[in-house]
Amino acid sequence: MPLPATEAPGRLQAALASRGLRLTRQRRTILGVVENAKQHLDASQILRHAKKLDPEIDRVTVYRTLKLLKRHGLVDELDLMHMQGEKHFYERRPQRDHIHMACLRCGKIMEFESDLFDRLKGQIQRDCRFHIVVSRLEVGGYCADCRTNPSE
Amino acid sequence: MPLPATEAPGRLQAALASRGLRLTRQRRTILGVVENAKQHLDASQILRHAKKLDPEIDRVTVYRTLKLLKRHGLVDELDLMHMQGEKHFYERRPQRDHIHMACLRCGKIMEFESDLFDRLKGQIQRDCRFHIVVSRLEVGGYCADCRTNPSE
DNA sequence: CTGTTAATGAAACTGTGTTGCAACAGGATA
DNA sequence: TATCCTGTTGCAACACAGTTTCATTAACAG
DSSP, X not given: OOOOOOSOTTHHHHHHHHTTOOOOHHHHHXXXXXXXXXXXXXXXXXXXXXXXXXXXXXXXXXXXXXXXXHXXXXXXXXXXXXXXXXXXXXXXXXXXXXXXXXXXXXXXXXXXXXHHHHHHHHHHHHHTOOEEEEEEEEEEEXXXXXXXXXXX | OOOOXXXXXXXXXXXXXXXXXXXXXXXXXXXXXXXXXXXXXXXXXXXXXXXXXXXXXXXXXXXXXXXXXXHTTSEEXXXXXXXTTTOOEEEEOOSSOOEEEEETTTOOEEEEOOHHHHHHHHHHHHHTOOXXXXXXXXXXXEOHHHXXXXXX
């Protein structure tokens, strides 16, 4: 469940256009799907949603568009600890990075922002003289519900 | 490049045995390969190394053994930011978690331990009442060498 | 409107990882 | 050391995410 979108819709479209990339019908559709998603979607889910809006869209176009968005830093790719096979999930890159927590029992995905995380990234950049472009912190474990109701 | 192993060799074998799992010839071979690896290896590299020691070994056995080690928390699975396709890399689980930094230009993988990382995980466990079983922090960006010698 | 050029769709292909099953071997027991 | 039970192996076939090739189509600049 991505954190609530606090920015105007169409931000991805605007970002692509400002980089001189062609805004095709298919790209608009896929961008809309990613932008308005209520959960993290994988490529095949994105294709399924996009096909409802435009039945002609092909899965290759979905893969190519996701690759493009990733390369431009407009979406982040997640593994969510590979709980459901090897697929990848996508979300619009947020203003502030967050951590993904995956419950190994109920499969729920939670997000968490933390100053410590921001400070840790600052430390990496300083101490290792490493310029961070993308970061991903995922943890697997057991959520509060599954710890208190292990019988359910 | 995994941090230097500070423990006696054969730790993985001992750990498997203590859990009552069968120590077959093939498992000994694969455990040895993982334990003595100088870099992070993926499944096909582990198979190649294992085949040199035991040409009869099958790739399916490698996959099954890695799955077993992962399930028992004896090895960690890494993605290393998917810089070389979708394969996974493996390393013996260290006493203390570390961060993996992948240079997007030269492909080098660096490791880094940090108190802030330990504190961040503590915060997650407390604030989210989430019991962490496995964690993975990977960052992609540009290393010191590639920042100072962008022309090479 | 037109031309250039990038994007698309369709099919075939890669490569990683999995499954079903008959044959085999670890290791506990006597 | 021989025997048995049961987990493990090897093989072949499979599943599936993601990529490549290339002919066709459509953005959008002029």
